[in-house]
Amino acid sequence: xxxxxxxxxxxxxxxxxxxxxxxxxxxxxxxxxxxxxxxxxxxxxxxxxxxxxxxxxxxxxxxxxxxxxxxxxxxxxxxxxxxxxxxxxxxxxxxxxxxxxxxxxxxxxxxxxxxxxxxxxxxxxxxxxxxxxxxxxxxxxxxxx
Amino acid sequence: xxxxxxxxxxxxxxxxxxxxxxxxxxxxxxxxxxxxxxxxxxxxxxxxxxxxxxxxxxxxxxxxxxxxxxxxxxxxxxxxxxxxxxxxxxxxxxxxxxxxxxxxxxxxxxxxxxxxxxxxxxxxxxxxxxxxxxxxxxxxxxxxxxxxxxxxxxxxxxxxxxxxxxxxxxxxxxxxxxxxxxxxxxxxxxxxxxxxxxxxxxxxxxxxxxxxxxxxxxxxxxxxxxxxxxxxxxxxxxxxxxxxxxxxxxxxxxxxxxxxxxxxxxxxxxxxxxxxxxxxxxxxxxxxxxxxxxxxxxxxxxxxxxxxxxxxxxxxxxxxxxxxxxxxxxxxxxxxxxxxxxxxxxxxxxxxxxxxxxxxxxxxxxxxxxxxxxxxxxxxxxxxxxxxxxxxxxxxxxxxxxxxxxxxxxxxxxxxxxxxxxxxxxxxxxxxxxxx
Numbered sequence: 001x002x003x004x005x006x007x008x009x010x011x012x013x014x015x016x017x018x019x020x021x022x023x024x025x026x027x028x029x030x031x032x033x034x035x036x037x038x039x040x041x042x043x044x045x046x047x048x049x050x051x052x053x054x055x056x057x058x059x060x061x062x063x064x065x066x067x068x069x070x071x072x073x074x075x076x077x078x079x080x081x082x083x084x085x086x087x088x089x090x091x092x093x094x095x096x097x098x099x100x101x102x103x104x105x106x107x108x109x110x111x112x113x114x115x116x117x118x119x120x121x122x123x124x125x126x127x128x129x130x131x132x133x134x135x136x137x138x139x140x141x142x143x144x145x
Numbered sequence: 146x147x148x149x150x151x152x153x154x155x156x157x158x159x160x161x162x163x164x165x166x167x168x169x170x171x172x173x174x175x176x177x178x179x180x181x182x183x184x185x186x187x188x189x190x191x192x193x194x195x196x197x198x199x200x201x202x203x204x205x206x207x208x209x210x211x212x213x214x215x216x217x218x219x220x221x222x223x224x225x226x227x228x229x230x231x232x233x234x235x236x237x238x239x240x241x242x243x244x245x246x247x248x249x250x251x252x253x254x255x256x257x258x259x260x261x262x263x264x265x266x267x268x269x270x271x272x273x274x275x276x277x278x279x280x281x282x283x284x285x286x287x288x289x290x291x292x293x294x295x296x297x298x299x300x301x302x303x304x305x306x307x308x309x310x311x312x313x314x315x316x317x318x319x320x321x322x323x324x325x326x327x328x329x330x331x332x333x334x335x336x337x338x339x340x341x342x343x344x345x346x347x348x349x350x351x352x353x354x355x356x357x358x359x360x361x362x363x364x365x366x367x368x369x370x371x372x373x374x375x376x377x378x379x380x381x382x383x384x385x386x387x388x389x390x391x392x393x394x395x396x397x398x399x400x401x402x403x404x405x406x407x408x409x410x411x412x413x414x415x416x417x418x419x420x421x422x423x424x425x426x427x428x429x430x431x432x433x434x435x436x437x438x439x440x441x442x443x444x445x446x447x448x449x450x451x452x453x454x455x456x457x458x459x460x461x462x463x464x465x466x467x468x469x470x471x472x473x474x475x476x477x478x479x480x481x482x483x484x485x486x487x488x489x490x491x492x493x494x495x496x497x498x499x500x501x502x503x504x505x506x507x508x509x510x511x512x513x514x515x516x517x518x519x520x521x522x523x524x525x526x527x528x529x530x531x532x533x534x535x536x537x538x539x540x541x542x543x544x545x546x547x548x549x550x551x552x553x554x555x556x557x558x559x560x561x562x563x564x565x566x567x568x569x570x571x572x573x574x575x576x577x578x579x580x581x
Contacts, residue, residue, distance in 0.1 A: 024420075031497065032511065032539075
């Protein structure tokens with residue numbers, strides 16, 4: 001079994017211009033590996049929304065993607081303010097984004113719900129004032145039932 | 146997929162201008178001149194714009210030869226009417242061209258573009274909000290781009306034939322004639338549309354000539370464009386498609402309600418919009434119109450008139466959007482005959498080849514590729530004949546290139562070889578006495 005492919009991206013706070021690069025790079029990497037295009041798209045959406053979360057809410061952070069033969073794992077790690085109420089945050093339309101972000105068309109409260117919808121595994125570990133770690137997995141092979 | 150770019154090997158010096166301009170990285174330099182990877186070319190025409198030596202041209206048909214046969218059944222692209230110093234009303238252009246033996250099929254064109262807009266508005270209404278926005282199928286370059294880079298969006302491309310193709314079909318049905326038809330095309334993409342359609346449905350059009358050639362011919366023949374009142378209103382809707390937003394306006398006017406639409410032109414805007422659509426960011430939008438050329442088809446490489454002036458001319462003409470009840474019922478009837486306008490096959494995706502069909506093999510090749518790339522100069526000079534260091538690293542892993550194709554790596558190699566020679570020269574056989 002070959003070693004997994006590790007990708008890592010630094011995401012800078014409030015940098016709306018370059019946001020989307022991690023998502024694009026991950027998508028291109030998966031494509032060249034011959035991964036099915038619908039999985040490429042799901043991974044791109046997760047990475048994009050995660051990137052936007054880091055840009056808008058978390059004051060920047062890191063996205064780490066690991067690709068092995070069975071799965072794509074995307075983790076985001078930040079030392080941001082944390083999420084006080086996860087139940088609320090994963091509801092569609094709920095947002096705490098500032099005016100600046102919303103004026104630019106971001107922060108519509110679709111981020112986490114979108115990630116959740118596109119991931120096979122969705123785990124969130126957050127502590128107010130300490131930061132948030134989000135782990136998502138997309139299975140590359142049909143899981144045995 | 147074929148493309149409609151012609152390379153003049155005597156004029157091409159193998160410089161890197163076109164390679165750099167290509168949005169799909171479809172061009173390489175091989176043996177001193179360029180080669181186009183036909184599976185990657187989307188006929189956007191960027192390479193023609195970038196070539197300073199005029200080594201690239203359009204692979205269209207010979208107008209003199211077509212015209213020499215006497216009468217020509219001609220389908221004008223919507224851009225045609227703004228090419229002659231002022232807007233040429235189709236009803237004036239038709240009799241003038243008839244004197245030169247060209248029968249301009251404007252009524253069929255008008256009906257076909259009406260039908261396309263009407264069918265689009267109906268299909269938009271049938272789709273659930275999740276399936277929207279739908280994407281215009283008009284620009285063949287955009288379709289190519291979607292096939293290659295956004296295959297997940299193919300299901301959103303509206304399943305309607307190109308209206309120029311529908312016009313040809315309507316004319317055949319109406320006249321029962323088998324006379325060959327000639328399309329006046331504004332770009333290489335519309336040439337390929339006829340020669341090698343993506344859905345492999347045979348085209349009803351036989352010849353394609355660039356608008357540039359036709360306009361030059363008509364100018365040389367001394368055609369006069371009739372003047373018109375400044376406040377003139379045009380009853381023709383299809384010429385509005387020549388400019389960005391024309392199609393969406395037409396669809397909106399035929400739809401029963403106000404549609405939410407986005408119309409963009411130019412490669413960068415098209416790619417950005419498609420990317421945002423793929424990321425699911427365009428919720429609430431009904432329809433998007435993309436054109437890879439600036440300002441829409443007026444920016445096509447086979448259009449002779451300044452795109453700015455042509456655009457201005459189209460804008461100055463007021464279009465009558467009122468569709469008569471008779472035309473409405475005509476469109477309703479045609480809509481019920483999907484054979485005329487509906488594409489028969491779905492558009493296939495055309496994704497780039499993976500590094501290997503086996504995932505674990507592909508993964509180890511990707512690692513090799515990244516390792517090779519890390520050692521490269523990263524200045525994307527193009528001297529290796531490829532658009533970027535990344536493309537070169539990929540070619541090496543695919544066994545389609547060698548690291549010494551890179552002049553920087555070659556120099557490094559020579560320098561380390563020279564150092565080895567020097568150190569070898571410094572060593573002396575023990576049989577010889579040491580010099581002082």
